[in-house]
Amino acid sequence: AQSVSQHNHHVILSEAASLELGCNYSYGGTVNLFWYVQYPGQHLQLLLKYFSGDPLVKGIKGFEAEFIKSKFSFNLRKPSVQWSDTAEYFCAVNEGTGGFKTIFGAGTRLFVKA
Amino acid sequence: GAGVSQSPSNKVTEKGKDVELRCDPISGHTALYWYRQSLGQGLEFLIYFQGNSAPDKSGLPSDRFSAERTGGSVSTLTIQRTQQEDSAVYLCASSPDRGRNEAFFGQGTRLTVV
Incomplete structure (x- = not known):
């Protein structure tokens, strides 16, 4: 069965620091990969997604993620975080063919100190 | 409405009672998911409906x-x-199609069993 692992459960950074959140998945076939964000008091929303092509994808608010197939990873990065990036971040995966059930990781809570 | 609507937003119930939670997806979206979000547990997949296919339970x-x-x-x-x-x-x-499209989330129903 698919699984998604997010290595950091809580991250605390100062503004302007660089961010990298790890995500690894278990499925060996073709996958679609997503990062979602949940700001305090708001619903989950899409940050970025990867289906095929360039493994470096760019999303909203300066976020990017790199798909490394050999490592089954899809890490999220941002060169310089802002206080407004304080949120919970979820990595998600579904199979490129077949059931398309989307599985989420446990989430990483990011707190950015002003 | 334009988004996914869930009701009620909060529900407190006594242990042993039955509860019903409702979801109105975005019009035209063929895929519908239910997830459960518990503190520290991420998003736990519950069930997935896709068009007229048998649901993934x-x-x-x-x-x-x-x-x-x-x-x-x-x-x-x-x-x-x-x-x-x-x-x-x-x-x-809810999602407009299989796999490659993002999922649009509702605000959720917070269930408290006392």
Whole structure:
């Protein structure tokens, strides 16, 4: 069965620091990969997604993620975080063919100190 | 409405009672998901509906949980004989097509079993 692992459960950074959140998945076939964000008091929303092509994808608010197939990873990065990036971040995966059930990781809570 | 709507937003129930949670997906979206979000547990997949196909119920934690989707639109998640461990936020999401599209989430129903 698919699984998604997010290595950091809580991250605390100062503004302007660089961010990298790890995500690894278990499925060996073709996958679609997503990062979602949940700001305090708001619903989950899409940050970025990867289906095929360039493994470096760019999303909203300066976020990017790199798909490394050999490592089954899809890490999220941002060169310089802002206080407004304080949120919970979820990595998600579904199979490129077949059931398309989307599985989420446990989430990483990011707190950015002003 | 323009987004996924869930009701009620909050529900407090006594242990042993049955509850029904409702989800109105975005019009035209063929895929509908239910997830459960507990503190520190990420998003736990519960059930997935796709068009007229048989739902994927593989994530339902026990036979006390069931869900239906009428007319390919509105969905109801029912929890019978609620237990305290059922307390969580129940999230519904819909998607316009299989796999490669993002999921649009509702605000969730916060269920508290006392």
